[in-house]
Amino acid sequence: MVESPQIEEAREALRRIYGFADFRGRQEDVITRVLARQSTLAVMPTGAGKSLTYQLPATMLDGTCVVISPLIALMHDQLRAARANGISAATLTSADADWRETLDAFRAGALDLLYVAPERASQPGFRDLLGSTKLALFAVDEAHCVSEWGHDFRPDYRQLRPLMDAFPHVPRLALTATADAHTRGDVLTQLGIPEEGLVIAGFDRPNIRYAIRPRDALGRQLAQLCDEQTGPGIVYAPTRKKVEALAEQLASATGRPVLPYHAGLPPEERAANQAAFVSSEDMVMVATIAFGMGIDKPDVRFVAHAGVPKSIEAYYQETGRAGRDGDPAVALMLWGAGDFAQARMRIGEVDAERQQGERQRLDALAGLVETPGCRRAVLLRHFGEHPPETCGNCDNCLEAPEMIDVTVLAQKVLSAVYRTGQSYGFGHVQKVLTGADDERVRSKRHDQLSVFGIVEEEESRLLQPVVRALQVRGHLAQTDHGGLKLAGDVRDILGGAIKIAISKPPERTRSRKRRGDTTPNPVGDPLFDALRELRRDLAAEAGVPPYVVFHDAALRAMAAQRPASRAELAEIPGVGAKKLEAYAEPFLRVIREN
Structure with missing residues (x-):
């Protein structure tokens, strides 16, 4: 051609x-x-x-x-x-x-x-x-x-x-x-x-590693992520109050610069926080979804969700703020069953003609959360693509979950919710099912029910994951006061026609920091660090973020190839004529001196 x-x-x-x-x-x-x-x-x-x-x-x-x-x-x-x-x-x-x-x-x-x-x-x-x-x-x-x-x-x-x-x-x-x-x-x-x-052009972002996990000590999970990913990051929280709390918690737990961003802050504070994040090489921004569309920062190394987003489209766009420079990045979603229950309640409040579409969006998101298969494949199929069955760069592909049949336990949970009157929260239902010696259970005479104490200790740790799965799939819903009630058609589950399987919850392990490939300088080259310091100084002098001078990828190429002349520097990807004219002399000098 x-x-x-x-x-x-x-x-x-x-x-x-x-x-x-x-x-x-x-x-x-x-x-x-x-x-x-x-x-x-x-x-x-x-x-x-x-x-x-x-x-x-x-x-x-x-x-x-x-x-x-x-x-x-x-x-x-x-x-x-x-x-x-x-x-x-x-x-x-x-x-x-x-x-x-x-x-x-x-x-x-x-x-x-x-x-x-x-x-x-x-x-x-x-x-x-x-x-x-x-x-x-x-x-x-x-x-x-x-x-x-x-x-x-x-x-x-x-x-x-x-x-x-x-x-x-x-x-x-x-x-x-x-x-x-x-x-x-x-x-x-x-x-x-x-x-x-x-x-x-396709929707795949192969450099992003997708991971989705149930929320379990949210602050600890996010602090671990901040330890593993040393570059800039964004944490999306569902409410302004949660933004403020998490920002304070992460700043204390990680020792990193952490700032909040939400619509309730004064405009000048929002602008200052955003400018600080854009210019930073290690800051974490905790924000509502009000933050992000206006950010074209290429070196964000992780995006975390402290709750489920509105839809797969919103999730894709928000996670897409990570790794725009093509370097490895992580997208972590931490979800709870209540997220889906609340979302289903909100659907009932929108215009009738929009409800079916909103349910479809939520069901698609639930499918992404619940899948034991490749997360990326679910995402790409949602946008009409035909991806391979595995991607090798999501949590399920890197460590395939073990699926376990929990149909009988699900039946016990649904029966307990029904027999206690469909108005109590998970904690009370759990006590009934495990036969706990509890004053409130006795006062309600729930210790006299046939479901009292029918869950053995070894399967009791599966109760919360099972309730989460039933809520995500729309078989359990929340009452106005936070209790659990039956939803959808649960007869097929109680009758055994529908089987319920979940991923086996992982055993708790101590946090281990990942090293090497999560840093901008994986080989520890002192020249790269020197070039980064020069870039930081030049950016501050010009009043622009460091990535506007050069991306990390260009600095790594300089450190690896060590150009000795303007002509050789011009061969580095990302060094155009204007930048060559502006920056050749200082960068070549640092290369010569290191």
Whole structure:
């Protein structure tokens, strides 16, 4: 196949601007369409280089690329990265004091990229502004926000098509990492992109190790994760109160810098905490889901959930904030049965027409949590892919769980819930089943029930996992006061027609720190550490996060290859012309001196 002169020119621009020898994944396919002025929806996993698919063409096409992005923080991250590579870019947001200069540069055609929020883009005056200069491309980031089927629906995204239709000769590029088949179809329709414009790069993030475990001493589990993963991390907690408590607990237990982030904090404190995290090389941010979409930090080494997310789509997007640089990263979910019970209760509070879809989302998430098979395969099948049965990089593939039949114990639990009146919590039901000498059990005369004491000591440790499994599968629900009640059709379980199996709970072991492959410098090279220190100093001087100077991967390559000249340094992936000009001398000096 003979390549077009345009893609050869793009490949040369890739080498010159970004310092990369060739495109990755489906980048070339997307860029080919953009350069041919064909509207496109690109579904690409986080870390696959979505922003490059519009930034690079913007430097080649005549006119300005207008980028619609949902959050100011995300725009400013993209702005720093673009300018560091020598691209002429600006943002037009409420946080920008230089908006007059930006407008002048835009009208003069001096910008390759102009970033704006959908709320600004939907204003009538903005359409007039766009008519004052030549446009090269509309790029719509986080495009799933346009769909009511998406998990992050933003009404202002629905105003983008009328805006873009006013400039029919300007192609449009929509980008997302998170969209199932239904959402993809809706995005195409809402943004006026033909079906043949869909490019799917796949959803796999092979560098992320997925692990899902029941919550058991949450603080200890998260502290162990922080010990194992030495780089920056994000812990998602379900409530503001939990965010504050966990941040304090982890700071005390780990000795690492830990900050909270949630919508209840003053705006200036939120902004300061976010800026500190973006610039840090070892900070842990404990946050609600209000934190994350605006973060384009490539070196996050772990994302932990202290409860179940809203859906598989939300889980995929939130875990996707780990390992954007391609280095190994971990996604850990710690869940409890109550998470699913509460989620099922919330479904009853939404509009009737949405309930079926919400149940399907929750059932899909329950399937991911409960599977004894490959987690990655479940994720990828949810997005319509056909992955191998095993991935070799999730907890179940690395250590296959032993499945045990607990049907009889499940029957005992359901019987005890029913016979105690479907109003007591797990603790009381457990005491009844194990025959505990308890005053409350006696006062309710539950020691006279046929289910009293029918669970032997050796199987009593399985009671909590069994109750969790029954709640996840919708056979047990919570009452308004936190008790347990029967739900769904439990007759088939009680009658033996449905078997219940769970993963055998692991024996408790003492925490052991992982060493070696979890650090940015796995071989302990002192040159790498010296280069990292230099990067830190240069970043502080320039007022940018360290990764804007160079990613860890570029520093590791420098330490391994020890370039002795500008020409040799230019061969390191990630060293483009602008960065070579700015940083060659100090980095070559450190290499010579170490």
